[in-house]
Amino acid sequence: MIVEHSTKQNIWTRPFFMALLNNFFLFLVFYSLLTILPLYVLDELHGTEGQAGLATTVFLLSAIIVRPFSGKIIELLGKKKTLILSVFMFGISSFIYFWVNDFYFLMGLRFFHGIWFSIGSTVMVAIAADMIPANRKGEGLGYFAMSMNLAVVVGPFLSLALLQWIPYTTLFMGLAWIIVIGFLCSFGIQVTENDVVEQVASRRLTLKDLIEVKAIPIALVGFLTSFAYSGIMSFISVYAKSIGLFESVSLFFVVFAAAMLLSRPYTGRLFDRSGPNAVIYPSLIIFAFGLILLSFTHSVVFLLVSGALIGLGYGALLPSFQTMSIQAAPKRRTGHATATFFIFYDLGIAVGSFMLGLVSSQLGFSALYIICSGVVLVTVAAYKIVTKRRTMAVHQEEALEL
Structure with a gap:
């Protein structure tokens, strides 16, 4: 009960x-x-x-x-x-x-x-x-x-x-x-404050005060995801203009957001009920497929369909990775875990915008989105490694308790 x-x-x-x-x-x-x-x-x-x-x-x-x-x-x-x-x-x-x-x-x-x-x-x-x-x-x-x-x-x-x-x-x-x-x-x-506020004032600043080490593995996966997403944030308007679809780029964002908003209640419940793998693996594949479709887009229909797929895939990833980073840390260190995740997420956007800008100037925007989809597929492998090590660590802790 x-x-x-x-x-x-x-x-x-x-x-x-x-x-x-x-x-x-x-x-x-x-x-x-x-x-x-x-x-x-x-x-x-x-x-x-x-x-x-x-x-x-x-x-x-x-x-x-x-x-x-x-x-x-x-x-x-x-x-x-x-x-x-x-x-x-x-x-x-x-x-x-x-x-x-x-x-x-x-x-x-x-x-x-x-x-x-x-x-x-x-x-x-x-x-x-x-x-x-x-x-x-x-x-x-x-x-x-x-x-x-x-x-x-x-x-x-x-x-x-x-x-x-x-x-x-x-x-x-x-x-x-x-x-x-x-x-x-x-x-x-x-806000319910933790009881450690007064204790930390006298301590020396250490690495533990700046980041949550347990959140770094999933934050690295977030870095790869935001790297790929930076191709959308920084270049979708320019890409749409280059293929004569600039007038429709605002609709791309509307469809992109609608897909995220409509799917969010279901993916959140699925995460809690069946675990992160049930959400993250399909979302990464859908995200990658949306980027591939975007690279071949030459019509409004394909632009909007790719926007829906990218919104559906990417939209479930950010809150899922955030949740995993927070769950990896003690409750009193949710601020550190959140900061650690966003450090890598922001770095992914910044580094991705710069590096993908170089790619677009040399190879064009279609190649840029193909490369972004490849990064997402690499993220699948990286996430698998992280979750495997996380499971092994849990088993080791349980063995020590026994």
Whole structure:
């Protein structure tokens, strides 16, 4: 009877809903700026295409640098204080875009903004993971990831549509006020703090304070996945333009997001009921097939079908890997596990965008997506190795207990 009751533990509590809204607003502003700032550099600051790309690179660079320290910051301040501080500073940074009129000022602001995004996005996942019942972790984090998936579409779509009617400065101010709403939501999030906050202040900074070693294997698998996904994030618009389908690229993202959102409740439950392998292996294969289809696309139908397959495959992978990284660590170190996972995930995006950019300039976009599909297939083998070693480690621990 106890087991039956635990399976019905509620995910959709008021604090969880507030956390989901906070995360949605954070990522909506992140993806909106990611989309419009390269255009702003070209149109308003009269920069080069290389400088436009730096608007993203500098932001990700600061996020990657700060990630290892996020877990330590969360331990020292506690999750609630870290959340409020990071969202507040992220909001202050968002308001400053209104006064940007120089490229180097923008680069400094992007670096500063990335710091608070890194800390805020890390602590939000850690807080959400603590709220979700242990036996529904995959399903709950899947729902939580939907807020990011929705922001991927709503942010760029809304920003690009509004730019046809309003100036950049007005859009910047509107995005800043959206973060104010997210900041207010953070006060409605109830957090159960761990009892280690006071103990860590006097200790010397060690590698353990920066990363969760047990989360590294699955984080490496996440690195390969995000490397392949960077080909979509960075080059799908340019690829669509090169094959005469630029007008349909917004539909690609709509279908991509719809596939993720519609499948998420089912893949989350499957993860909890049947284990990660039941979700991850099929998702990797579907992701790879979608990339292969995209490489041969020359019509709107094939573009949208590939978007659905990529959304269905990739959409289940990120929350699954996040869940596995959190489950690999003690509950008090969910912040460290989350930070470790995102370090490798961000690196995959950054390294992939750079290396695949070189590939596209030499071999073209079709070859780029073939290579991305190959990386996904390599990920299948890497994941198999990680899970095999993880199973062996569990058996060894059980043998020692006996």
